[in-house]
Amino acid sequence: MESVSLADLPPELQLRILEYLEPSDVFRLRRTCKALHHVSRERTLWISILCRLMDQNTIFEPSFSIPRMSLLQLEYAATSPDRWLRLVHRGGIQNGSEEPMLLRPCHSVVLEDEDEDEDEDEASHSSTSILQNILSLHLVLGGRYLITVSDLWLAVWDLEALGRVDLTNATPLAVTSAIFNRVLLAHRTPDKQGLRILLTSYGDTTYDFYIYEIYPQQKDPKLLKIAQCTVGNTGLGMSIYSMSKNYLLFLRHSSLNLWNFSIGKWCSMSIDWRHHQTIVTESTIAILYDDHVKVWSIPEERHFTRDFAQTSGTAPSFPPACTIQIPSSEDQGVQQCEGLCDWYSGTSQRQFFDYQYIDSQYFRRFELHIHGDLSHGEIIEHDIISNFHDNPWFEPGLVCNNHVVAYWMAENRIHVRTNIVSTGRREKIKTAAEHHEIHDRETMNSSPECNGSTFILLADDSLVEEGFYLCNFCPFSGRLVYVHESGKVMIFDFLSRPPLDDSISLVYLSPRLVNEDSSFHQTPKPANVSELNIKSARLRQLPLDSNDRRRLGSPNSEESTATT
Template structure:
């Protein structure tokens, strides 16, 4: 079974709604197999504490991130099994700050992990600095790893890297074999398999919220609406992004939001996680507004395959208190976009679903509270703290 097939089977709405109410979780989990021991050589460094994680759609594999290592875990185990000696499927030393993306391989059987880390011009790791300003120019390094977790000897392989890039890129997207970056007023595309690239300048001071990539277009969502560019022919000139003066390119389409002139303070964009970038899914996103009352507006971008026509449509509006809550990256389940919202203060988890036609969003309705067992992963040492779901809100 491929990762995409696993994702489809595991994310059917009936499945993830019934999981918290299941009296016997073993019925829903694959049989446990003894994990193999995986060793890592970090030299004289102590393994860093896990600061971020990403659950691969389908729920079988978990990616964890620490400042000096990343790991891939196979969660195919029963809750009754002792997990004190639970080991990662694969692990590799890295330099990691806070930016990562995870995307399926083109064949759908593995996945890729993109990392961005900051280094100074002298090549030292920014994590080794004492935080003081020095004369070194701060740059970024882009690295991409690949793994096929179902292989007998699965391992994280470093398949591409791009060094000495300007620091503080704003938005990133990984699509097929291409990395798309918004840096200052520049959109940059890098095909890391062919080592080809393109770059152009966008409108200065464009307050961008999100980037969406399709096989033929790059879309920027900003506070006034959306801009759409056709993906240009890529250059093989070396080094990558070697242009000194990057020319501006007018978008094919510049579309304002259909109901507002400018998003207000406290508005932000949420949407599908980058896993779906470039895949055949509806182009959906939400604008959350935290002014009273709290609202979430769902929009859909209608874009013809030949890029001759584009439209921005507001599908629905949902009202519910966001408070100090945060959104998790959205997931698609059988063609339906599922938004996960959590309010840490009230320990409530909310689910909002919407298909791709107007008026079909469901308002989150609290129907039950399910206490789930706490799963503690203690890899090698106690690097990963408790993973717990305290409560769940689902629509009727």
């Protein structure tokens, strides 16, 4: 049979094949194959690639207004995770051998309002009143929607206009009065087009849960309270919250509690209180302990029979569907456990978790696999991650293509580390010494793309670890949001935005790296914070070095790109 090259196939088949390629591979074909140049610029191709990457990374779909996006905007959006990973692999420290570099953002913005004289009611309120005394915030994965909670208001902001309009007098997309002093969680609605937001508060005798819902791309979006309940405060304390579809899960000492807020009922069961974390998949609940994981199926709706007011009695005990041993030879207990961000609960995303053992200098990353019938499962160890600081408080992990991104605060700096997670399974290793030996050998023999890379996203003497919940990062968009000590919301973009002129061709741009002692990235004092207002922000493209030009096919390079 005569072979047929890709260039000889009909355009519709070329398009279907290119849809499964990574964005960087499409650009390589565009630069090197004239026959594929036209199909590589098809808008439908980049819509398919962007939708695939959003699904792969569990991105909130309304983050991108795809029907209104130009070809250039689609290309920039689809290449964002790849540009972030190219950045961290090019300049981050490898294996803890050096001090991490400080990133220089492409754009810096302050979300504020200078007018503080407006009436503070739900019909007329200023951004200043909404942004005063922020207690927590959440940047929805995709980087477009920001949720802020103050002592009076819950607000959702649309950041799509950054760099396009003056946001110094910004107003939120939607706002409602709220009571909050405990936990903020955000999830997609089951149809993936809306957001559900959990707020909790507590007093001397009760815990209160509030579920809000918003569809941000509706013509007139509203924050609607769709459910609330009150639980008695027994003095045992609440811990480990997770929200998935129509369920809210929380642990209270030795009981696991599930609230089906769509029907207003709940169920509970007794568990061993020495747990570290939960993992909620599409159909299961897994509880993590020192050396094993217990797995239960999510109860059917008929089992949700109790009202929250019915708190008397001991919760029944149910045997787990399976118990899976964690491959560990550590003698010490677990000092810290962190999994993926709760945004991924109830999705098909791969289930990772990290353990740091007492007196250990490493984090050990595991992946949980559960058989479809819940009869058994497997836990695979992926990596040993160097711990660069004493007792850093890691935030839950974020997914960026085939990498897990973790960020933490130490020494008045926000650090970020990106580690690749292989799709294969590593052979079982019996001892910690064997782990370290294999880790060192792989470190020496592998390319930088196979190792973890660490950067400093922000260096600011005003940062305090107690306020770390006032910080959020989205690797897919390369955007960091945090609350400065002045109370202003700071937005840093580490990836370039598409030019206003769509006739300009796409070039992979990466933010500059600066030395640790550089003062560029120090957050300005309140007196100078206006310098970072969106009104004065200007889109700028960073110069490329010779390696960038060769790799990306810049028009100024010898290997000219066909994107001009």
